[in-house]
Amino acid sequence: MTLLDIVDLHISVEEREIIKGIDLQVEAGEIHAIMGPNGSGKSTLTNALAGQEGYQINHGSAHLEDKDLLELSVEERARAGLFLAFQYPVELPGVSNVEFLKTAVDSLRRANGLDDISTVNFMKELRQLVKKLDLDPEILKRGVNEGFSGGERKRNEIVQLLCLKPRVALLDETDSGLDIDALQTVARGIKEFRSPRTGIVLVTHYQRLLEFVQPDYVHVMLDGRLVRSGDASLALELEAKGYAWLEN
C-alpha cells in the first residue's frame, strides 16, 4: 500500500524554483533515504510537504494515503498522519515538554473522535520514551527545547515521533550533530518506529546512520531533482566518490 505518493512536484520559494519535479512513492514498511549536497532542496521538500508557509507549489501532487496533502492546513496534515522531525528544532520557552506533547496527542486524538488520553497512561509512556532516548527525565518539565543541546533537541524529536505515532515520518537530518552513542540511540528510535504500517523518509548526509537503519532505497537529490535512486549500496558509493560524478 502506498503511504506517501508524490508526483512531479515543483516548489518555489520567493519566485525561485527550488524543487524541479520530484516523484517519490513510499510504500508501507519502507525507509527511503534522501542524500544530496547542501542547498539541493531536501529541507524545502520536507518542509513544503508538512505545509510550512512561504513555499509555493507550482505543479504536481502529494498524497498521504487517500488524502491530498496540498489541500490541507499544517495541523490537518499532521492529523492525517504526517510527522516532520526538524533539521533545526526551535524552542518554546515556558511550554513544558509534557504540556506540549499532551496537547499534541489530545489534538490528534480529538481529530480522530477519541477522548483525551489519561494523564497517568500518558506520563507512564512518556517517561519510558525519554529513558529509551537516554534523556534526563527532568527534561519533561523543562520548556520544549529550552536550553537543550543540539543533540538533545534531535533526540527530543524522536521522543515526539514515538509519542505521536504518525503514519509517515519525514526525518530531516535527525542524525546531524549527534555523538557516537546518541547516533545509535536515535537509530534505535527510528527502528522502533519502523513497522509494516509506517513509512519513513530519511534525509541525511552520512552513510553512518544508514548502517544502523538499513534503508530500502537511497535517492540522490541534486539541484531540486532526484537524479539517482538505488539500494543501500548507493550510499556507500556516495561516501566514497562524493556527488560530482552524478552531475552531467
Next chain:
Amino acid sequence: MKLQEPRKPEEVLAQEYTAGFVTNIETESLPPGLSEEVVRKISELKSEPEWLTEWRVDAFHKWLEMEEPKWAHLEYPAIDFQKISYFARPKGEPPKSLDEVDPEILQTYEKLGIPLHEQKMLAGVVETETTPVAVDAVFDSVSIATTFKNTLREHGVIFCSFSEAVESHPDLLRQYLGKVVPIRDNFYSALNSAVFSDGSFVYIPKGVRCPMELSTYFRINAANTGQFERTLIIADEGSHVSYLEGCTAPMRDENQLHAAVVELIALDDAEIKYSTVQNWYPGDEHGRGGIYNFVTKRGMCRGARSHISWTQVETGSAITWKYPSVILRGDHSVGEFYSVALTNNHQQADTGTKMTHIGNNTKSTIISKGISAGKSSNAYRGLVRMNPGARNARNFTQCDSLLIGSECAAHTFPYIESKRRDSIVEHEATATRVSEDQMFLCQQRGIDPEKAVSMIVNGFCKEVFRTLPMEFAMEASKLLEVSLEGAVG
C-alpha cells in the same frame, strides 16, 4: 495552483469579551458633573461623618489645582470630567442581606462565575476540593454583599465594604486612610479621594493567618459613570493575608473612567499578597469604547521583615495606567511585583512599579511580562530607588516583552536611582516574537493555531502565574486564552 495558506500568529488573534453584557436594573445616579456640591452630595448619600466629608472636600480642592499626568506613553483624547457621573447605585433600599439583593444582580455575578452564596460555595468545596473564597461584590458605586463575614470574624479578621468600615471602624480608618497614597500623590489619587464610592476594607489582627482568600469583585454596569473605589488593607504584626481582585464591565461604545486607590500596610513580620486579574472591557477591534483605567496602588512595608507582593494580570481596559508600588521602610522588608500585561487591537498599557528602598537590607523583585498583539502598545515603566540611608538594599528586575505580529509596539522605561555603593541592582530585559517557526512546530504536531498562540503566551507568563493562587492562575490562563481566541484570518 494552490498557494499554501500562511497562518501568522496575529491572524489567530481576535478579542472575544465574554463579560460584556449589561444588567437591566434601575439605577439611581447623580447627574454628570463635578463640583464641591457633588462631593458633599456623595458624602451625604453615604451618610458619612463630618471628618470624612471635609477630607473629601479638601481633596477636591487639591485636585482642582493639579494637572493630568502626561508623561505616560499613552495617547487618548482629553477626558471631560464634567461629563462623567460620579455616583450610581441600584435603586431602592440598600440590601441588608443576600436575600434582599436584586435577583438580576445575583444573576450577574453567577454569569461571571463569582460565588456569592456561602452555602453553595461550601457545597462546592466538597466536590472540587477548592478552598472557599470570601467575596466583597462591588456593583457600580456600592458594595452589594460580603460573604463569610461571620467565619472571618471568629478569627478577628475584619472584611467589609469601605462604607461599612466608615461606620464600624472609624478609628482604624482615620489612622490609615491616605497615609500610603496621600491625596496629593497624583491627579487621579486626588480625584479618587474626593469622589471615591465604595471598595473593601481589611484588617488582619496580630499573629493571625487569614483562614481563607479574600477577594473583591468590581463590576461597572451603569453607562456614563466612573468607578472610583478605594481599598485599604492593614496587616498587623505577624499576620498574613492573600487578597484577590477581579474586574469586568459591559461593552459600550463610549469610554468609561475607572480611577481606584489601593493602600496596603504591613507591620512587623506581616505579609500581604495582593493579586489582580483586571479584565475591564478593552474596547472593540477598532478601538471604540473600553475602560480608561487610571489606578494608584501602593503598599507600605512599615514593619521590620514585612513582605508585600503584588501580582497583576492585566488583559482588559482600553488604557491602563497603573504602577503597584512598595515602600520598603522596615529593615529586612521585601517587596515584589509580578506582572502580566496583555494588549491587543488598539489597547494601550503603561504599567510597572516603583520600589522605594528606605530600610536596611531591604529586597525587591520585579518580574514583568508584556505581551503586545494587534495594533496595541505596551510599555513597562519601573523605578527602583535606593535611598541614601538604605544599607545593603537589593533589587532584581526582569522585564520581558513578547510581540505577536508586526503592528504592535513594546517599550521599557526602567529607571534606577541609587547613590549607595553597597546596593545591588540587577536588570535584565528581553524582547521576543512569537515566531512563525514556533507556530509551525506546534501546528505540525497537530495543534490548532489558536491553541498554539495561547500555549506560547502562557509559557511566556509562567513565572508570574506561579505566584497566583491556584484557582486564579487557572482563571488567568483561561482569560489569556479568551483574549487571544478567535477565528483564523
